[in-house]
Amino acid sequence: MVKKKVAEKKEFSEEAKDSTQRASASQKKKFDFSKLNYWMVASVVLAIVLLVMVSFNSLSTISAKSAGNKAIELAEMSGLDLVVDGVDDFGNFYGVNYTIQGQSGVLHMTKDGKYIGQMTEFPKKSSVTGSAVQDVPIDVPKSDKPKVELYVWGYCPYGVQMQGPMAQVAQLLKANADFEIVPYYDGHGPFETQQNKIQLCIQKLAKDKYWSYAAKFVSDVYPKCASNKTELCDKIESTKVMKALGIDSTAVMSCVVKDGDSLYSAAQAKASAIGVQGSPTVTINGVIAQVSRSAEAVKTAICSAFNNVPSTCSSKLDSSSAAAAGNCN
Numbered sequence: 001m002v003k004k005k006v007a008e009k010k011e012f013s014e015e016a017k018d019s020t021q022r023a024s025a026s027q028k029k030k031f032d033f034s035k036l037n038y039w040m041v042a043s044v045v046l047a048i049v050l051l052v053m054v055s056f057n058s059l060s061t062i063s064a065k066s067a068g069n070k071a072i073e074l075a076e077m078s079g080l081d082l083v084v085d086g087v088d089d090f091g092n093f094y095g096v097n098y099t100i101q102g103q104s105g106v107l108h109m110t111k112d113g114k115y116i117g118q119m120t121e122f123p124k125k126s127s128v129t130g131s132a133v134q135d136v137p138i139d140v141p142k143s144d145k146p147k148v149e150l151y152v153w154g155y156c157p158y159g160v161q162m163q164g165p166m167a168q169v170a171q172l173l174k175a176n177a178d179f180e181i182v183p184y185y186d187g188h189g190p191f192e193t194q195q196n197k198i199q200l201c202i203q204k205l206a207k208d209k210y211w212s213y214a215a216k217f218v219s220d221v222y223p224k225c226a227s228n229k230t231e232l233c234d235k236i237e238s239t240k241v242m243k244a245l246g247i248d249s250t251a252v253m254s255c256v257v258k259d260g261d262s263l264y265s266a267a268q269a270k271a272s273a274i275g276v277q278g279s280p281t282v283t284i285n286g287v288i289a290q291v292s293r294s295a296e297a298v299k300t301a302i303c304s305a306f307n308n309v310p311s312t313c314s315s316k317l318d319s320s321s322a323a324a325a326g327n328c329n
Contacts, residue, residue, distance in 0.1 A: 062113045067094040071107055075100070088157070090187045097158070106158075106278060140287040146177045146305040151271050151281040153185045154195035158293075160222050162280035165295040167215040168317055169302060174211070176310045177302055181214065183264075184271035185279070191225065191234045197260035198238050200267060201252045204259070209247050216241040294319050 062070070068084035075082035080100055088095040096107040150166050152159030163181070170179040181203065183196035199217075203210045220241055225233040235253070242249040255263075274283065282291050282298070284305045291301045295317035303313035 061111045064089060064094055067109050067111075067113065068096055070109070070113060071096045071098060091189065140285045140289065140305050142305055142307050143285055144307050146285055146302055147180075147283075148177055148302055149180045149182050149283045151182045151184055151276045151279065151283070153187060153192060153279045154183045154199065155188045155192045155222065155226050156279040157226070159279035160218055162282070162293045162298075163214050164218040165293055165298050165318070166282075167211045167218070168295040169298045170211040170214075172299065172312055172315060172317065173302060173310070174208075176306070176312060179211065181210070182267045182270055184267045184276060189229065191229055191231045193264070194231050194256065195221075195225075195234050195238065196267070197256045197264055198234075198252060200263040201255035201260065202242070202247060204263065205251055205255060206247045209245050212245050213241060213247065216245065 064087040068087045071084060072082050075098075083099045085097040085099055088097065090108075093111060094109045096109055098105055098107060148166075148170075150159075150162060152163060166179070170177075173179075181199055183199050186193040186196055195217075199210070199214070202213055217238070221234070221237040224237055239249045239253070242252060271281075274286070274288065276288075280293075282289050282301070284302060289301055291297050296319035299313065299315075299317050303309055306313070
């Protein structure tokens, strides 16, 4: 069974210390944003990581608000204008959701404020000068029946934010493309582990009804159980949805007990193999694609991967970005 990744404290090498000193010496320099590219941004974030690890050695536990403010201060040191979109509490660490020059990402910070690291990468093919996230041009192999995979944490609000639009597209293109959910991590605790296994088992036992379940999970289960954070809430509400959709809930929960571990381990290994670093991550024909969280954007990206585009691709779906439901606090 693949072991879950755990955050570990790492000692710095002399080379890392030298890099930190160089970053500190140049921290007041301002970047020309018109020339900024993603590799620059990624380099700056790495510099921020080094600065934090060296600078915050004696802090006690900080609040979520303080974690967000700290991220802003550190970005300012490197000449970046960072906006905090929210802070998620993952138990032993915070996830600081941020936007820099219209591009979104997540920084993980331990609760003592000592360590910070980037969870998701910036897109590598899109301009950073816009005011909103832009879709990266899809450069994936075309096929007769595209394979679409959505990698999420079961209760990650941003994964849920993509799950709704993906469910709409899956219902539209289910005869033309192969859709799969890959819940690969459970940073929120046992109730998320259970939901990950439930979704994997529904795909195994009732795949044709999975995306109907996904849509109802977003609207019915998540709002109640993301804040409750108990396995009991997750099981009760998920069972209600399964019964309403004609899914054999008894068989699914039996699968969770008997096959859940192996299915979940396979999902984790799959995510690791292709380098998934954040929730949500969309792949089309095995290639990671940066796609806006709207049904129309997801449909357009998938339809670009057909050898022969089906007529259903001409259907117009909701083009508004879904809002993150609930919270992780």
